[in-house]
Amino acid sequence: MSHDRAQAAATRAVMLTEGDLNVSQRRSSWAADHIGDETRELLELDARYFLRQSLSTPCLNVLRGSKGVHIEDWEGRSILDFHGNAVHQVGYGHPSVIAAVVRQLEKLPFCPRRYTNEQAIALARKLSELSPGRLSKVLFAPGGALAMGMALKLARMATGRFKTISMWDSFHGASLDTISIGGEALFRQDIGPLLPGTQQVPPPNPAGCPFNCGHACSLKCADYVEYVLEKEGDIGAVIAETARSTPFFPPREYWQKVRAACDRHGALLILDEIPHALGRTGRFFTCEHYDLEPDMLVIGKGLGGGIFPLAALIVREELDVAGDRALGHYTHEKSPVACAAALATIRVIEQEGLLEHVRSLGTWTLERLRTMQTRHPVIGHIEGMGLMIGVRIEAGAQSSELAEDTMYRALAAGLNFKLTMGSTIQLMPALTLTRDQMQNALDILEQAIAASERA
16 A cells, blocks of 8 residues: 555544544535535535535535424435434424523523623522532533633642543544543644643543453553552543443443542542433433542533533532632623523423433333344444444444445435444434334434445
8 A cells, every 4th residue: 555545544544533524435426416406506605615624514415404303404305313413402493492592582692791690590500409419510611622621720720730631532622622631633633732741541442442351341441540640640630521422331330440549649530421411321411320420520512402502510619719710701601591591401301201211212222223233244332321322333344434335325314323433323313302213213224234235
């Protein structure tokens, strides 16, 4: 293989860690068959005025509308959305969320600095009541990366230490500080100097484990976290996703060991649940599955009801130590409209019994996927918690190509999902999805896999 081809292959592998490519031949072929002249004209205008970037511009399609568990493209096709950037916990345009937003827009659309408002106070109180253990103090920000940045600053102020431990393969945002603690080459490669003192360790994922765990985690990765804590001696925080959205789910004992190690070495534990808090795993917070209380918890994505960008940092009261410093200071820090949307979202989750629904539907879905696995040898590892589910395509050197082919065949049949880590199909639908809608999606998926196998 020539140097240029080798470099192209390496670049492709890096890009595939976060999602499917927006520059692939399969995308071009799909567009030729499914994109009409009017849509194509809009896509060309989009590419003309937006900066190009991997995984985004140029875009796949143009949307005309969204409602419930579906999106509608410019051609008028209704598509089950199992991607949604993880913002659609209560579906798109939930009437209760829309009504709350409209009421607030008419009353108080913005709250300037030095003032507060009823909606912001009510949301902070609600999150304090819902959060596990001693987590009771809150700050809001317009996005998850900004909330994670506030957590990093607070950790420095509270401990007097600037060093951190985080995980390879992790994602905490695309800003310079969050890619410094993140572990994906797609965001870090060739970007130049990152934050000092940020150290990455292997994640608790048996796939590709450097400790050769096999199919089950041996917890050597947890021991290694403590090894680094002890050797460095001045780590301020351990930062990790409670569960990786690819997905993989650490064993319960992993988090117990890491929590104890942080306590022994004076490091704070910061958990990132930006994509999956608010019920996606069947609990309001994913750390509840592990009986785990972090020192700080960062949530976002769906908090704004799939309408407004909103994230929150929730911490122990003892960490309220930065009264003379600016942790966030964001213009829309206490947006009354975003907070109204968040409060309505939480009410929908509670009143419609979505946590129990997610647990039941998630279990049923995993059973159906494992039955499907017996019919299709290319379906490898299946993992899920609630409605955060991954299906790995395993076809040797052709795995990523077959997964991408499956994705576009499914999209043509009305099912939208994301690929991650090269060949894993990520299924993250709205939590309001019915069993019949899930069965329809699984039928589309199986037909797409079967067609890809034959091809």
